[in-house]
Amino acid sequence: MFRALLIAAVLATPPLRAGAEVLVFAASSLTDALDRIAALWEAGGNEPVTISYAGSSALARQIQQGAPADIFVSANQEWMDALQRSGDVDAASRRDVAGNALVLIAHGDAPPVTIDAALDLPAMLKGGRLSMAMTASVPAGIYGRQALESLGLWQGVEASVAQSDNVRTALAFVARGEAPLGITYATDALVEPDVTVIGRFPEGSHAPILYPAARVAGAQDGGFLDFLTSDAARELWREYGFGDP
Structure with missing residues (x-):
């Protein structure tokens, strides 16, 4: 089934202009899945895709300052807004390409917990x-703080939070044992064998986690933006744990 979707998607995708390269600015949490999607695109005979990963806030500011990106994929709606x-x-090109969930992770093996207002995070x-x-600017941190505040847990841990420029760095701190616990997206935890997901934050505790994508004004993408929502790409999003938008 996947092979059939792959062939159909590749045949339906128009080729890029000769000599062109698509430059994508994308949220760090998309790294593994988007690399695979780009490889699938290139396997169909299309021109190369280069992806620059970082926190959505940093990438958005770079675009505002004139960085030559073709596509921006954000980890939240606010930076795209x-x-x-x-x-x-280009507002007309904007669409959501994937969804995600927020989880509490621990270094190594650890028992599961129920994440609610009774959770004693300081003791853990x-x-x-x-x-x-970063809880004021990076989407994963913003969602994490929203969840902790809505559950009444933020005040008890605020002084203990170690903030990073992006969610993959926050994940790495826990994987290396430099922090016993962390808050990341569910998809990040899936690709790191040295952490354990010990709980999932209730969906109602934070804004929906969606990844909007859009073409940068004046840029061309040769069809790669449309490819991100093709059936073949959707199979890969799901393989890496992303939900449908």
Whole structure:
């Protein structure tokens, strides 16, 4: 079934202009899945895709400052909204390409917990740090703080939070044992064998986690943006744990 979808998607995708290369700015949490999707695109005889991964906030600011990206894929709606308001993306091209969930992770093996208002996070930290992406600007950190605040847990751990520039760095701190616990996307935890997902935050505790994508104003993408929502790409999004938007 997947092979049939792959062939159909590749045949239906128009080739890029000669000598062109698609430059994608994408949220760090998309790394594994988007690399596979780009490889699938290139396997169909299309021109190369180069992907620059970082926190959505950093990438959005680079685009606003004139960085020559063709496509922006954000980990939240707010940064895409900001670029749309400033006229830096083509609003008509905007679409959601994937969804995600927020989880609490621990270093190594650890028993599961129920994440609710009764969770004693300070006791679980045992004097260590809670690893998160930056809570004021990076989407994973923003969602994490939203969830903790809605459950009444933020005040108890705020002083213990270790903030990182992106969610993959926050994941790495826990994987290396530099922090006993962390908050990441479910998809990030799936690709790191040295962490355990010990709980999933209730969906109602934070805004829906969606990944909007859009063409940068004045850019051309040769059809790669459309390919991100093709049936073949959808199979890969799901393989890496992303939900349908």
